[in-house]
Amino acid sequence: MAEQSVSANDKMTNVDKELYPEMYYLMNADECDVQFVIDGQTVPSVKLLMCMKSEVFRAMFSGNWRESGGNDDEETDDKDSKIEIRDTTPAAFKVMIGFIYTEHLMFSDDNKDFEHIRDVLKLADRYQLKRLMTSIGKHLKSILTLDTIELIGRLAFDYQLDKLIARLNIFIDQNFKQLMAKPETELNAINTAVNNLVFEKLLPYYRSFHTMVEFAPPKRDNSNLFYRFQINGQKYNPCAL
Template sequence: MTTPTTVSTCTVVTEEGKHVFEIFDYSKLRGMGNGEFIRSATFSVGGYDWAIRFYPDGLSANSMNFSVHLELLSKNTIARAGCDLSLVDQTTGLPTSVHKTDLRVFNSSGNSRFAPMGCEFMGRSYFEASPYLRDDHLTIQCIATVRKEPHVSAPGLLKEIEVPPSNIAEHLGNFLDAEEGVDVTFSVGGESFTAHKVVLAMRSPVFRAELFGRMREANEQVVMIEEMQPDVFRALLHFIYTDSLPDMDDPEGKANGEMIHHLLVAADRYAVDRLKLVCQSILCKNLDVETVSTTLALAYQHNCERLKDICLEFITSSSSVMDSVVATQGYKNLKTTCPYALVDAFEKSRKFHKA
């Protein structure tokens, strides 16, 4: 006889809300005085009332900053909450986080009703030269997250049947390794690889056109792959079948950087978009002075816009970083292979340092 099992659950519930505070005629607010503020309309998140305080001249005496704070307005209460305060770039419409408070206690009767609790936010001279202020207009965005009391359910009989995680990728990988039912052979750098046309066509529009379209590869017994190393093609096939990278000692380590470069090129060539994004993610995590120029050239050559922006932001992050990058061999190669990247880097640096 099976012993019945009862179960209860504890669920932590959070509620998130976003408020946007638009401020026009900023210059007319300057000079209000230290400690003087403009308060946004009241908004509610998680059953509590909140507002944004904006201090054009800062909180403390002789402050050279302006201050922004989230304020708990509900009276005689304690809330467990966090917030993310951002300024919106007026040229792109995208928010940039300037202060983040993790979940903590907000007490309406003390200074902890504010976040941040300190006075500093951003230097006024830096702010006024930044893209956050355009046409005397700025936008403050606040995302507030409120944690409610944990909810514990009533006990009930455990009726679930455990379902294992999907293993289709494992089965497809084994199908490739076993070479069962293969119907196409590729020759890559003197090595042969067998595969299944339908799987390749399902995962890559380029393979679909080559193997089922009117291209000559559709009628050939052996398809020749030029300008690709066998190890790279093997890794490409592995990803197509399993949606994962093959085993590497450290796929995000520098030792595999060249392989990831080649895989990105292969992914772009065969329009395996998810693999292309995986490679970009690994490359951006391993940016340093020595690798950034090579990665930037790769990003330009294969239309990786986000990776390109990250590389340019890295190069122009400070004058010392830029000087170190310029001294590398990769930068010298970049000047020859991708000179327009240097133009973008110069323009980005100029905008960042413009007073």
Template sequence: MNSAKSDVQFLIDGQTVPAVKAVLRLKSEVFRAQFSGNWRESEDNTVEIWDTTPEAFKVMVGFIYTEQLVFNDNKDVDHIHDVMKLADKYQLKRLKTLVVRHMGSVITVDNIEQIGRLAFGYELDELIGALKTFIDNNFKQLMEKSPKDLNAVNNACNNLLIEKFSQHCNRIDNLFDKPTYCTNGNTINIYKIGQYTCTYPNSTTGAVKTIDINTVPKFSEI
């Protein structure tokens, strides 16, 4: 990032990011093409970039120089997405892989909708797998969201939330002998989001067993 030792400057949103063309050509076929032959960029010392941010471009250049992805504790999904778009644009496959893994490590109940939209929009199988694991491990917290928010998350995640909810209900069913009866002989299946209630055999009339969702084995344990 030393202007005095660089032979090109990228102008992004009024800020400059200096770099060395030879290093960029070495790591990226796109830069190799741009800085060779008849491309205008091959002669220019200043190249304007329109579709990113200076911060994201610096992360990419830093990776090209060091082979290390450094976000400096920035967990903003928009920023991470900007870096992924650059990795895709400049055909930096390893950077894209590392960004996807980083994204999988910063999923939260608050940003799952945004990350889900990216995972399914870019068809990122590894990130989709991370979303499934997150939903499994944080099911109770997700169910505390409002119906409107749950619907938005489910849409962003391509119905993954409904799929996992259905699986979770099936797992609850399988923990008990079926069918279950009260003394009047009627079959009863009672479920509540948050804590589940389920009747159990040989109980007195109206007796129920309350199951805390956190005590139910996770899918990977069954």
């Protein structure tokens, strides 16, 4: 977890402050009017900027947040202008804050720390930061490989990243033979992660060889891609055809 914090701080430090003058205010407690506390770490920010970028933050700072029930993941201390943020990490929150200030995603180009990426996606979803979600989707597209498709597929469908899902569809078409060569358990896991997209690609192959195919699509969280096709009453293994 420490490496994540260092990485996030390094990315903030390396951003061109002439290109992004807002960076003067980022993590500068003297220029900020609110402090977020995550796992004991303090992240200062500017309320006005947060309100401009997120309706959720606008509601939080409206004065009606606690009165209306607020959010179980936040606890506000009006006296000290401190807000405790739960169920996330300091590194993920800093990435979100950095994007709010600059519209710049503070990931390294080859970042494959999927736990960290999910943490940032979860924050983007919680605070309705659609552009941050789109930016993360673009990053995930850039690191999509046969080795990462399962984890990226889960993120794409969990957070309904439509453009990433479209890219997964194309990727499966382009790499169909390589996917079919994977071990059964691994292919089943990939199919589950991508919401049966592999299963849907298999169906035309069966229909091109057999006049009658009876099938039941596997459920996403309890799938077994194999031995689910029945052709003229006979069960078949897709990789055996």
